[in-house]
Amino acid sequence: xxxxxxxxxxGTGKSMFASSLAWLxxxxxxxVACDCDVxxxxxxxxxxxxxxxxxxxxxxxxKAKIILDKCVECGECFETCAFGAVEEISxxxxxxxxxxxxxxxxxxxxxxxxxxLSPVMNGEIRVKNTKWGFPLVSGxxxxxxxxxxxxxxxxxxxxxxxxxxxxxxxAAAGIGCPVIASVTGCxxxxxxxxxxxxxxxxxxxxxxxxxxxxIPYGIVLNKWDINPDMSQKIEEWSxxxxxxxxxxxxxxIDSIVNLRPVVTSNSNVTKEIKELSKKLQRLTK
Amino acid sequence: xxxxxxxxxxxxxxxGTGKSTFAILLxxxxxxxxxxxLLCDCDVECxxxxxxxxxxxHESSPICMKFPRLNEEKCVSCGxxxxxxxxxxxxxxxxxxxxxxxxxxSGCGACWIACPEKAIETKMKIVGETFVAKVxxxxxxxxxxxxxxxxxxxxxxxxxxxxxxKLGEKIGVDTVIVDTSPGTHCNVIQAxxxCxxxxxxxxxxxxxxxxxxxxxxxxxxxxxxxxxxLNKADVGDKEVVKKTAEKYNVPVTLEIPYSERLIRAxxxxxxxxxxxxx
Numbered sequence: 001x002x003x004x005x006x007x008x009x010x011g012t013g014k015s016m017f018a019s020s021l022a023w024l025x026x027x028x029x030x031x032v033a034c035d036c037d038v039x040x041x042x043x044x045x046x047x048x049x050x051x052x053x054x055x056x057x058x059x060x061x062x063k064a065k066i067i068l069d070k071c072v073e074c075g076e077c078f079e080t081c082a083f084g085a086v087e088e089i090s091x092x093x094x095x096x097x098x099x100x101x102x103x104x105x106x107x108x109x110x111x112x113x114x115x116x117l118s119p120v121m122n123g124e125i126r127v128k129n130t131k132w133g134f135p136l137v138s139g140x141x142x143x144x145x146x147x148x149x150x151x152x153x154x155x156x157x158x159x160x161x162x163x164x165x166x167x168x169x170x171a172a173a174g175i176g177c178p179v180i181a182s183v184t185g186c187x188x189x190x191x192x193x194x195x196x197x198x199x200x201x202x203x204x205x206x207x208x209x210x211x212x213x214x215i216p217y218g219i220v221l222n223k224w225d226i227n228p229d230m231s232q233k234i235e236e237w238s239x240x241x242x243x244x245x246x247x248x249x250x251x252x253i254d255s256i257v258n259l260r261p262v263v264t265s266n267s268n269v270t271k272e273i274k275e276l277s278k279k280l281q282r283l284t285k
Numbered sequence: 286x287x288x289x290x291x292x293x294x295x296x297x298x299x300x301g302t303g304k305s306t307f308a309i310l311l312x313x314x315x316x317x318x319x320x321x322x323l324l325c326d327c328d329v330e331c332x333x334x335x336x337x338x339x340x341x342x343h344e345s346s347p348i349c350m351k352f353p354r355l356n357e358e359k360c361v362s363c364g365x366x367x368x369x370x371x372x373x374x375x376x377x378x379x380x381x382x383x384x385x386x387x388x389x390x391s392g393c394g395a396c397w398i399a400c401p402e403k404a405i406e407t408k409m410k411i412v413g414e415t416f417v418a419k420v421x422x423x424x425x426x427x428x429x430x431x432x433x434x435x436x437x438x439x440x441x442x443x444x445x446x447x448x449x450x451k452l453g454e455k456i457g458v459d460t461v462i463v464d465t466s467p468g469t470h471c472n473v474i475q476a477x478x479x480c481x482x483x484x485x486x487x488x489x490x491x492x493x494x495x496x497x498x499x500x501x502x503x504x505x506x507x508x509x510x511x512x513x514x515l516n517k518a519d520v521g522d523k524e525v526v527k528k529t530a531e532k533y534n535v536p537v538t539l540e541i542p543y544s545e546r547l548i549r550a551x552x553x554x555x556x557x558x559x560x561x562x563x
Contacts, residue, residue, distance in 0.1 A: 011301010
């Protein structure tokens with residue numbers, strides 16, 4: 001069983017909720033937690049993890065380079081690159097590594113074989129056996145590198161090899177490549193939103209992705225009491241897909257500041273999350 | 286021409302720290318002071334600046350990219366296209382024509398360049414759109430929005446930015462403020478390119494500290510001058526963010542306190558009511 005937590009908008013509470021789910025599910029079954037937000041991986045912090053048992057550099061992308069001695073300055077690569085990575089310089093052309101996606105189109109079009117592609121270490125996969133009794137696999141995209149989707153795919157393969165019954169995946173914000181790589185192949189999606197115009201609009205956008213893959217889903221409304229009117233609107237809009245709501249409580253911020261999982265706090269929020277987790281355990285049996 | 290416009294980014298690494306809020310408050314403030322400002326919403330996967338300004342999006346201009354289309358009559362089932370595709374978007378079984386998975390395709394063009402029979406033609410597909418709105422006499426908004434299902438949103442951010450710079454020149458604005466996506470990947474890089482200053486909007490938690498470190502690393506590589514804006518400054522622990530600031534030798538130039546008034550204005554799409562907060 002693979003459950004992905006996504007939202008579109010950032011800061012709605014995905015990692016907070018995903019960490020809580022992993023923690024609560026692990027009381028009943030074998031869990032692996034997977035931090036797929038490789039741009040800003042925070043699931044570990046919500047579980048109190050600041051160091052890892054293993055850190056492995058990985059390469060899931062390549063970068064092109066122009067060999068200036070061979071280059072005849074025909075400009076074919078410049079015309080071809082769909083990502084604007086080929087730049088004109090005083091003595092020909094150069095590839096901006098920040099923009100190169102490593103697709104190889106420039107190399108194919110170069111008439112004099114003046115372009116080389118070589119693998120780059122663009123990410124890391126870290127593993128930790130948490131003190132809560134289940135493992136966490138966390139991906140990291142090195143700043144300035146590309147290929148976040150492929151890092152997600154690679155880390156999912158690693159997580160799959162660890163013995164588990166339930167995998168909880170924490171997706172990135174947005175609806176692009178790393179999110180699609182996280183959502184695809186999952187059995188259930190939990191969409192976390194908040195009662196703001198942005199939260200609601202982005203819920204609609206992530207829903208298009210989830211529906212595109214035909215994945216069953218449920219909606220969790222976080223910080224509902226910061227705007228009860230809008231919360232009611234979202235709840236009505238969600239209809240039978242509505243799973244429940246979580247209150248706004250400073251205890252959530254206190255928990256993260258002290259690197260303690262939210263569900264270990266004695267609070268209303270813990271009760272609400274436990275209810276949601278029970279509901280999800282029934283739904284995903 | 287662009288060298289006479291200030292180009293400023295609002296970014297942050299972590300989502301939900303207040304990047305858009307800050308970009309809008311700064312735009313409103315500068316425009317009130319008499320500067321003409323273009324706000325560019327480059328968070329193309331989830332653009333929300335218009336909602337926070339209470340504006341509807343009008344005058345859509347599509348952003349198109351080329352994607353492959355197989356001409357089966359010309360295809361000899363050689364499999365070359367599948368071999369050159371680095372996003373694994375083309376499946377090929379020996380003796381059969383290839384199958385294209387558009388979900389995985391980035392539109393890079395490797396397949397149609399490599400095809401020895403010229404059997405892969407191209408079709409234009411809409412990958413996103415941009416919208417323009419006038420907010421007040423001195424403030425314009427240009428919003429980019431990717432089509433859901435498009436994986437590679439970097440080109441959408443790139444085109445959005447380029448349209449914003451062109452519009453800025455045409456109107457003759459003094460300042461372009463670019464609001465980026467969370468994270469550090471390609472669409473953020475595209476949004477940050479060419480910016481002179483970046484404001485990193487973050488929150489005083491270990492999350493804010495960790496993720497602002499990642500974006501500061503990117504900004505260091507890109508050689509963009511940066512400063513930190515600490516949002517919800519009185520909630521949490523400022524020290525963790527100060528450590529990141531020290532590590533990268535960037536100043537914390539502004540602290541925005543947690544404010545019920547701001548949350549309400551945010552919910553109502555009326556950020557113009559709280560410009561005094563910055």
